Amino acid sequence: MGHGCHGRQYDKSFQTDAIFFQALSLSYVTVDHEMLESVPMRSPQIFQLSRKQNKAVVRFHLSPSHVLTCTQPTLTTWPCTSRLCKLPLSMASRIAFGSLRAAARPRALAALPRALSARSMATNPPPPSERASEIIEKLPSSPSLVTKTGTALLGVGAAAAAISQELYVVNEESIILIASIIVFTYIGKVMREPYVQWAEGHVQRIKKILNDARAEHTGAVKERIESVGQMKDVVSITEALFALSKETAKLESETFVQQQKVTVASEVKAVLDSWVRYEQSLKEAQQADLTKSVIDKVLFSLQDEKTQKDILSSAVAEVEQLVKSKAI
Amino acid sequence: MFIFNLFLMNNLYILSPLSQFEVVNLIGIDAPILGHLHISLTNLALYSIFIFIVVIGLHVYANNDSKLIPNKWSISLESSTASLNTMVKEQIGIQSEKYFPFIYSLFFYILIGNLISNVPYSFAVTASGVVSLGLSFTIFIGVTILALSIHGVKFFAFFIPAGTPLSLVPLLVLIELVSYLARAVSLGVRLFANIVAGHTLLKILSTYLFKLFSGNIIVAIITLIPFAIFLALIGLELAVSLIQAFVFTLLVCSYLRDAIELH
Numbered sequence A: 001m002g003h004g005c006h007g008r009q010y011d012k013s014f015q016t017d018a019i020f021f022q023a024l025s026l027s028y029v030t031v032d033h034e035m036l037e038s039v040p041m042r043s044p045q046i047f048q049l050s051r052k053q054n055k056a057v058v059r060f061h062l063s064p065s066h067v068l069t070c071t072q073p074t075l076t077t078w079p080c081t082s083r084l085c086k087l088p089l090s091m092a093s094r095i096a097f098g099s100l101r102a103a104a105r106p107r108a109l110a111a112l113p114r115a116l117s118a119r120s121m122a123t124n125p126p127p128p129s130e131r132a133s134e135i136i137e138k139l140p141s142s143p144s145l146v147t148k149t150g151t152a153l154l155g156v157g158a159a160a161a162a163i164s165q166e167l168y169v170v171n172e173e174s175i176i177l178i179a180s181i182i183v184f185t186y187i188g189k190v191m192r193e194p195y196v197q198w199a200e201g202h203v204q205r206i207k208k209i210l211n212d213a214r215a216e217h218t219g220a221v222k223e224r225i226e227s228v229g230q231m232k233d234v235v236s237i238t239e240a241l242f243a244l245s246k247e248t249a250k251l252e253s254e255t256f257v258q259q260q261k262v263t264v265a266s267e268v269k270a271v272l273d274s275w276v277r278y279e280q281s282l283k284e285a286q287q288a289d290l291t292k293s294v295i296d297k298v299l300f301s302l303q304d305e306k307t308q309k310d311i312l313s314s315a316v317a318e319v320e321q322l323v324k325s326k327a328i
Numbered sequence B: 001m002f003i004f005n006l007f008l009m010n011n012l013y014i015l016s017p018l019s020q021f022e023v024v025n026l027i028g029i030d031a032p033i034l035g036h037l038h039i040s041l042t043n044l045a046l047y048s049i050f051i052f053i054v055v056i057g058l059h060v061y062a063n064n065d066s067k068l069i070p071n072k073w074s075i076s077l078e079s080s081t082a083s084l085n086t087m088v089k090e091q092i093g094i095q096s097e098k099y100f101p102f103i104y105s106l107f108f109y110i111l112i113g114n115l116i117s118n119v120p121y122s123f124a125v126t127a128s129g130v131v132s133l134g135l136s137f138t139i140f141i142g143v144t145i146l147a148l149s150i151h152g153v154k155f156f157a158f159f160i161p162a163g164t165p166l167s168l169v170p171l172l173v174l175i176e177l178v179s180y181l182a183r184a185v186s187l188g189v190r191l192f193a194n195i196v197a198g199h200t201l202l203k204i205l206s207t208y209l210f211k212l213f214s215g216n217i218i219v220a221i222i223t224l225i226p227f228a229i230f231l232a233l234i235g236l237e238l239a240v241s242l243i244q245a246f247v248f249t250l251l252v253c254s255y256l257r258d259a260i261e262l263h
Helices: A089-102 A106-110 A112-118 A128-138 A145-164 A172-230 A234-302 A305-324 B002-012 B017-021 B043-061 B072-092 B096-117 B129-159 B166-213 B217-222 B224-261
Strands: A014-016 A018-023 A041-050 A055-062 A068-070 B025-031 B037-042
Touching: A172 B072, A172 B166, A172 B224, A234 A305, B017 B166, B037 B043, B043 B072, B043 B096, B043 B129, B072 B096, B072 B224, B096 B166, B096 B224, B129 B166, B129 B224, B166 B217, B166 B224, B217 B224
Parallel strands: none
Antiparallel strands: A014 A068, A018 A055, A041 A055, B025 B037
16 A cells, blocks of 8 residues: 555656655555565665654665666555565664654644645655646646747747847846846745735734624614513503503592591481480480379379279279189 | 947946936927927926826725725725824824824825835936925925914024023024924935935946856856845845835924924
8 A cells, every 4th residue: 555656656667766655554664575676775764754644655765776667556565574675663663753853843744644645755846847847837828838838938039039139138227127026026925924814814803893893783782672672561551550540539539529428427427316315315314204203193192092992992893803704 | 430339338338326316308398489398207207106106096996995894905004004193193192183194195105106216127206305305395394384383483492492501592592403404404315315325235236246147157156145135135125115214204293293392
């Protein structure tokens, strides 16, 4: 499981003075023995190392007299039992730490797995062919190589013609021009990223302030709406309370009138009652007088003998009557 | 003879490094009418127009359509406005709002003028004595009129420091007067001398570098070392452009404060 030579897949054979492999384990960095059997190997060196992914890329320097001809696109295998290709863990680690110390920056280390997957030669400068193609890519034209060549040729030709025809005179001002272009480009490149970050930070801060203010305002309006909403029945309640208070006042006045009436009536009743009591007492006094006078008259008449005789005779007559009638 | 002349032209005739500051006519009308009419567009006028266009263009472009949230351009303008406003407030005080537009315009005029002069083949407007000294004299006269209008006759107390013995008053008034008048010159000369010195230095060095680069290949390669220093000097010139614009406006603020407060 590894990348082929220089991280590329080759259909044809190629020649190289160093080969690169990527292995999955640190314990044994293995290389296909068929390829290396005939190659005298010098100083195997851990080229890139990622402990996180447990991967290593190993570079074997080959002696100049043994230029390697490689016919297989993928050169490493795993597992491999070839004795020739095995590197013990201690050795691999020792070499690896040496390489790590050189590239000990955390950012570089973090970017390592990505670089490993993207390109097995991340710390190596790109091959000249790639660099050249990058420069060609930068030329302004449609992607075809013909027009790019045309642009480059036209540019160089135009510059040469301008100089030869003295349309453009190369003098000390040209030095200032070149130097200015270099300085302006450098300043532009150096300043661009921090400036963009600073500007973005400011813009985001202003956006945040405005959004916060908007949210706060919305919240305040909502709160106000809610507080006003709580008072939505206030008119009907007030009207009801007013009607109730009116009714209460009316009832109170009626009560007052009734109380007055009751008071008058009770007053009248008291007067009448006292009158009745007076009349009653007067009557009682008269009756008592009458009774007394009757009793006195009867007692007086009883003292008269004739009366006593009449009574006695009537009583005898009655007894006789009763006897006759056999009532006793 | 012609070849000899050409040889002279190519090898012996070197333009003065100060020739870049010469004001020349580009287009002109020179007609024998209306009392011999003469109107011309000089390189100074042309670059003044460029400055005007760039300043206006920058402000129109960076206005960001008057949106509340700034973009990357307008935030730079807002930031510089805030910085200038802080400076003017610190210098002038509570009346700073009245003078801020003037200081702001002055700063951007000088800054853009200085920066445009750093473009190769261009002309340095602020390296012209007419412009720099014209600006400084105009400001000096304006500031003096302002001080007289605010304080009237009391303005002349400015020339007598507090607690001066009477016997020393004539001498000190003379010294203070000279010092006050020198402001008019020093303000303009500072700007103009800095820009002239920087551009002249670059011109002289570039002439040497050109001669060295034109030699054989080894000399040309070795010349890359002084060329690196030359690059640094161009960077320095850019910094000087900014610093001189700032210093000029800072001193104008200081003079305005003197005129308003009289010490």
